[in-house]
Amino acid sequence: MGSRNKLISFGIMGCGAIGCGIAKSFKKELKNVCRLSAxxxxxxxxxxxxxxKNNLDQKIIKKNISGLIKSCDIVVEAVNASNTRQILKKIIKEKKNIIVMSVGxxxxxxxxxxxxxxNRCKIIIPSGAIAGIDAIKAANVSGIDKITLTTRKPITGFKDNPYIKSKKINLATIKDETTIFKGSVDEAIKHFPQNINVAATLALACGNKSKLTVNISTSPKFKRNSHEVEITGKFGRIKTRTDNQISPDNPKTSYLAILSGIQAIKNYCGEILVGT
Ligand SMILES: NC(=O)c1ccc[n+]([C@@H]2O[C@H](COP(=O)([O-])OP(=O)(O)OC[C@H]3O[C@@H](n4cnc5c(N)ncnc54)[C@H](O)[C@@H]3O)[C@@H](O)[C@H]2O)c1
Known part of the structure; x- marks a missing residue:
């Protein structure tokens, strides 16, 4: 058996923006760290x-979920499906660890x-399109009092949103930064499904979603998505702000979300163990 075959093997479930972005890294950043087997x-x-696109052997393309599960040590989930939870269950039933991108x-x-x-399986959640998840987890050891997430997005990000319509918010009249939503993470997920992953990642990191308040605002001056997170607790106060650049390969995904998936793979393989 060649030494490549001894490397931890990964399967990618979902070949969209994130799946493709992560797959590409197996020939670059992840080369000699692990291998893509399915x-x-x-x-x-x-x-x-x-x-x-990645010049991969046809035999790594699997015809179904079972084929993928059988052909790898760990699965990277990057599907956009209504039954994602059932898919994840199937993987865990087979006692495989998973890196989950669909955190919401x-x-x-x-x-x-x-x-x-x-089943002694790990569910690994990459930090996604925000900063500070490592510190939130550390702070949570002694308890967090409050977390506020403020997501700022360009007006185009809310076009045709049913919640905006139901609240009779006229996006065309907005001139300066305007809060269009303030509420719990569950409400935010319900009304703004595009933001679910950042809010859900924070809620899971702090271990108590009732501590989290989500604000969503927009302005014609906003040209890209940004996320500001403020946390207070016994440890003191943290404030982070992430201004996201879109992926060079896919305009609908934040580049940092893809990079965080790659970083999670490196961590899993024992490459980088700072801040985990
Ligand atoms: N954690 C984060 O920060 C973060 C950031 C962005 C996106 N996401 C999430 O990651 C997931 C993937 O995002 P994306 O931008 O790559 O989406 P995408 O729409 O570009 O790709 C999703 C792919 O999943 C495939 N798919 C759908 N149902 C499937 C099924 N049942 N089995 C296998 N494949 C299936 C689709 O055909 C598509 O190719 C989404 O759930 C998205 O919300 C997470």
């Missing part, structure tokens, strides 16, 4: 395109975490 997408064309889908998934504990 990919699967419900849309066969998406898997074919990913394989072609597991915010209230106590059953999934319980199953993972029983």
């Amino acid at each position: 990919i699967y997408d419900i849309n066969p064309q998406a898997s074919q395109d990913l394989a072609k 889908q597991i915010l209230n998934a106590k059953d999934l975490f319980a199953l993972a504990r029983r």
